[in-house]
Amino acid sequence: MRLTNEGFKLLATCFTLTLAATTVIVYPPLTLSTYAVSVFALTYIILTARRLSRIKSTAFGFSRRLDVKMVRTGERFTVEVTLTNLSETPLHVVLNDVVDKLVLVEGSLSVEERLQPRQSVTLRYRAYAPARGVYRLGPPVIRVVDEYGLVCRVLVLEERANLYVFPSTVEKPRLSEGVKAVQNVYVSGTGLSVKYGVEDVFREVSEYEEGQPLKAVDWRRTARMDGELYVKKFDRVNRLRILFLVEVTKAGLVGSPPLLDSVFDAVMAVTKAMVESGDIVTVRLLGITGGNTVTVYNTAGLEELAYFLIASKPVPAYDLVKETEETGEFDAAFLIGRLVNVRPEQLSQLSEKLRKTGCVLFTLIPTLDTENRIQRSLAILEDLRVGKFLHIANVAKVSQHSLASYLAHLHRVLRAAS
Amino acid sequence: MIVGKIVRFTAVLPTLVISLLTYLKTDFSNYYMVLGAVSLILITSTDRLKWAGVGLVYLPAAYTVYLLFSGNPAPFLGLATGYVLASPIVFALAAYNSRNLSGLLTGYFTAYVFATLLYSVAEGGSTKPEAIFTTLVRNLIGFLGRDVVNVIPPQNPPIFLMSSITGAATIALMLFTAAKPDGLPHITSEWVGAFLAAIALMGIGLLTVIFYQWLTPAMLLGVVSLLTLAAAVMLRWWYA
DSSP states (O other): OEEOHHHHHHHHHHHHHHHHHHHTOOOHHHHHHHHHHHHHHHHHHHHHHHHHTTOOGGGEEEEEEESOSSEETTOOEEEEEEEEEOSSSOEEEEEEOOOTTOEEEEEOSEEEEEEOTTOEEEEEEEEEOSSSEEEEEOOOEEEEEOTTSSEEEEEEOSOOEEEEEEOOOOOSOOHHHHHOOOOOOOOOOOOOOSTTTTSOEEEEEEEOOTTSOGGGBOHHHHHHTTSOOEEEEEEOOOOOEEEEEEEOBGGGGOTTTTHHHHHHHHHHHHHHHHHHTTOEEEEEEETOOSSOEEEEOSGGGHHHHHHHHHTOOOBSOOOHHHHTSOOOOOSEEEEESOOTTOOHHHHHHHHHHHHHTTOEEEEEEEEOOOOSHHHHHHHHHHHHHHGGGTTSTTEEEEEGGGHHHHHHHHHHHHHHHO | OHHHHHHHHHHHHHHHHHHHHHHHHSOOOOHHHHHHHHHHHHHTSOHHHHHHHHHHHHHHHHHHHHHHHTTOOHHHHHHHHHHHHHHHHHHHHHHHTOSSHHHHHHHHHHHHHHHHHHHHHHHTTOOSHHHHHHHHHHHHHHHHTTSOOOOSOSSOOOHHHHHHHHHHHHHHHHHHHHOOSSSSOOOOHHHHHHHHHHHHHHHHHHHHHHHOGGGHHHHHHHHHHHHHHHHHHIIIIITO
16 A cells, blocks of 8 residues: 555645644644644545555456567567456556566556446557567556545556567578578488388287277278277388577677577577478577577477577577587587687587487588678678688588578488488 | 635635735835735736736836835835735645645645734734835844744734634635546545544644643644554555
């Protein structure tokens, strides 16, 4: 329970004037008048506070709605916060919403209304997120103010809501970049059949055992035989296990959109294509301590991956050797990053280490699109720095906007070879 | 809207009545006094009149200062007395135009005190502009110098008349809380409860004034202090 600014001013005024009227300036009519008004104001505040204290958060219905399903950096979206008076009495409310670090472009974060029972008020505003990440919306704060604006009850309706802001898609993909040839690579894998693609390979027919799915029943065989149920068994033989090693360092924050956002965007897009093809994709963020790996088995896991990538925060530096001490078994691995903290020999060692486990490592160094002289000059310096990595096998510089197509191309090559 | 205006006018009525009683006793033979009073009131009026007020303030002020240094202090003292005499009206106007109760209450109290002080000076026999001004200045110097304390007026306005008007003004101040920009005041059950409590406690205060006058200031201040403390405790902890 709180006094409003006006309530506080009134309380202070009443006390000060009563003090003056009873000590310095004693003229009975004025003294009694000031005293009466002070008693009135103070009693009113106490009685109103008692009434407002009975109002609970259950007296309100609340909903928040965004006009887009997926929020991307820089894209404007509308938020509608609706508040309904579920009580049986009219309530004067001030609804305030909080938008964390989002940039407000239109509308207000506060609305004031006297709500009749079952009446609603909607707070509508437009905002955008300046960068990828997890933003907080709310919690909405309701101030229920008395009729004369002296006392208010503050209610917080819900916890904060997380708003995941995805990196903006890279604009203007170039066809020539998408179809350019990649260098010949040594590909390992355990696949046996190109003919059957990702479909499972038939192994045998056996009698049905309790607990097996009905969809596995071979109805033709069952119909031909003596009434026993038979099931088909398949082997999954050409499912690729793919590992993404993504640098999440502050070196990736250059450019607009940042290189890191482009990398995340490409990884998400390609992972979707990969799991739809039946592959298992593991994404490990280099530089993030604890909980830095997510494995996606099917499309249901893409959402978790998206939130995982969005919530990551870049670190200044990382140790490639330490981060890749335990890699597990994979058919292919993609290391993506500017390699600012990596030495060529470390990369070679990693490549060799993975090769021994039957995994081939591709290293992609994303580069910015140059649009002016300064950027071109910086790109030349970057080329000089990156040049020392290019003699290592399967290392390539890839333009920021063609990362996704390049990865997709590599994936097609891998599948064709498996 | 008219209800709100009536309420606010009633709230500042005591000041207007006391000022009127003061003006009836004042000698207006010095026209600079009238000029000073009118210009100060005009400066608090609407925008168009405000510019006229600025002209009416600065030009006579500069001219009377010139006359003062030329050896003729009467216009300067007349103008200054006019300003002083108009001050309760100016405070009353400020209170009338106030949009919240704290502003109205402050304006009401200040205007009332100034009006009572001027009435006391005029009733004490200082009716000439020079006398009014010099008496006030002397009192002020005495108050600041801890020499002669003359803040409590020795000559009060008629107590019966002022009690009635002040009572009406007090109710108007309470009604102002419930007044709406348009339409009748919105009276809630809490307002009625607070009003009754104020009347009851004022009745006790009135009895104290009549029978135990020495106890009155302590009793009134004690009640308000206790209520303030109770309000603070309830808001901060009880109803938190």
